[in-house]
Amino acid sequence: xxxxxxxxxxxSLFSEQWKPKIIASYNGNDVMVVKIKGEFTxxxxxxxxxFFHVLKGKLKIKLRDGDVELGPGEIYIVPKxxxxxxxxxxEVHLLLVEPAGTPNTGDMATAAKKEYL
Amino acid sequence: xxxxxxxxxxxSLFSEQWKPKIIASYNGNDVMVVKIKGEFTxxxxxxxxxFFHVLKGKLKIKLRDGDVELGPGEIYIVPKxxxxxxxxxxEVHLLLVEPAGTPNTGDMATAAKKEYL
Numbered sequence: 760x761x762x763x764x765x766x767x768x769x770x771s772l773f774s775e776q777w778k779p780k781i782i783a784s785y786n787g788n789d790v791m792v793v794k795i796k797g798e799f800t801x802x803x804x805x806x807x808x809x810f811f812h813v814l815k816g817k818l819k820i821k822l823r824d825g826d827v828e829l830g831p832g833e834i835y836i837v838p839k840x841x842x843x844x845x846x847x848x849x850e851v852h853l854l855l856v857e858p859a860g861t862p863n864t865g866d867m868a869t870a871a872k873k874e875y876l
Numbered sequence: 877x878x879x880x881x882x883x884x885x886x887x888s889l890f891s892e893q894w895k896p897k898i899i900a901s902y903n904g905n906d907v908m909v910v911k912i913k914g915e916f917t918x919x920x921x922x923x924x925x926x927f928f929h930v931l932k933g934k935l936k937i938k939l940r941d942g943d944v945e946l947g948p949g950e951i952y953i954v955p956k957x958x959x960x961x962x963x964x965x966x967e968v969h970l971l972l973v974e975p976a977g978t979p980n981t982g983d984m985a986t987a988a989k990k991e992y993l
Binding site for chain 2: 765767775782785827829832835858861
């Protein structure tokens with residue numbers, strides 16, 4: 760019997776924040792889980808949309824033309840090139856999808872290293 | 877204030893089975909919810925991986941070299957070209973990601989028409 764990826768089990772394996780963990784691959788995209796708390800930096804991705812799916816907690820994504828707030832079971836896709844700044848007052852667990860190699864800050868110089876989990 | 881996509885709300889809008897509903901777009905991929913019950917047909921996608929995320933219920937994906945069973949909060953990505961057959965004994969709610977235009981049966985002649993929700 761093959762095994763699926765269990766998101767809760769993957770999230771139980773680490774506690775560090777702001778370090779995306781790759782849990783699967785889809786057509787050259789990294790499917791990742793991450794824990795975040797606090798405010799990120801304003802950034803954009805010139806070449807890709809940014810897929811956010813909240814698994815736990817409340818996430819605010821600040822946008823220049825109006826914020827969006829997401830709770831568990833909610834998705835928001837920031838379009839390519841659009842500046843955004845994720846904010847989590849309490850810890851938030853996210854499922855992310857990004858093309859492999861995409862820097863989370865929009866800049867390889869400051870990006871977190873993504874690890875396989 | 878912008879609105880996220882609420883998966884539960886989207887799923888409350890329809891009851892028909894086997895008709896994927898497009899709820900968002902990510903880099904040319906359709907992000908969809910679907911309700912299924914019963915056994916699908918064996919098929920494969922020559923050009924794309926197939927992303928399954930179970931939101932509710934228990935899904936079996938039959939594969940030629942061993943089945944995989946998924947519950948809520950579990951993901952399985954069927955690699956490109958791999959024959960598979962989804963089976964749901966009771967109704968299952970899924971989040972799917974596929975390149976826009978991908979036929980759900982692997983064949984445009986028999987594919988369900990995907991609608992925007």
